[in-house]
Amino acid sequence: xxxxxxxxxxxxxxxxxxxxxxxxxxxxxxxxxxxxxxxxxxxxxxxxxxxxxxxxxxxxxxxxxxxxxxxxxxxxxxxxxxxxxxxxxxxxxxxxxxxxxxxxxxxxxxxxxxxxxxxxxxxxxxx
Numbered sequence: 001x002x003x004x005x006x007x008x009x010x011x012x013x014x015x016x017x018x019x020x021x022x023x024x025x026x027x028x029x030x031x032x033x034x035x036x037x038x039x040x041x042x043x044x045x046x047x048x049x050x051x052x053x054x055x056x057x058x059x060x061x062x063x064x065x066x067x068x069x070x071x072x073x074x075x076x077x078x079x080x081x082x083x084x085x086x087x088x089x090x091x092x093x094x095x096x097x098x099x100x101x102x103x104x105x106x107x108x109x110x111x112x113x114x115x116x117x118x119x120x121x122x123x124x125x126x127x
Contacts, residue, residue, distance in 0.1 A: 003042065010038040013047055013087070016080050020073060029065030032058065036094045040087055047087035050094040059093045066091035 002010075018035045037050040053062055066073075070089050078086040 002039070006040040006042060006044070009044065009081075009083070009087075010040045010047065012081055013040070013049075013077060014038040016077055017049060017073065020076055024076070025069060025072075027065045027069045029058075029061045030069060033062050033065075036096070044083075044085060044087055046090055048090045048092045050092050052094045052097045056095070056098060063091050063093070 014035050014037060017038070021030055021033060021035065032053055032055070033051045034053070035049060036052050039048040039050070041047070049066070051062065051066075053059060066089065073089060074086050
């Protein structure tokens, strides 16, 4: 269960990581990464960094990029957040964006099929 402290620290880490990825990071495998959330463990020793990509095929590359940049990112977070211990960063792919797009596509198809069936039946109110 996340406490207010871990939620607040997660939000701070998310904001700082987003800025670092946008402005400071030189790792090419992380250029298209979007940080979607950070979940900090209760003992503050590790933080799961949830990220999304437009292309799912680049997920292994992005994870490798995170692992390569982890020492730099931790060092920068320690300097910026001024906390006693900086959590170890664990990259986790967040596929909710892809799942959401799939759901939108399914809903669109069902609506089109429903509209076609309504027209075949001769329903007057086809919207």
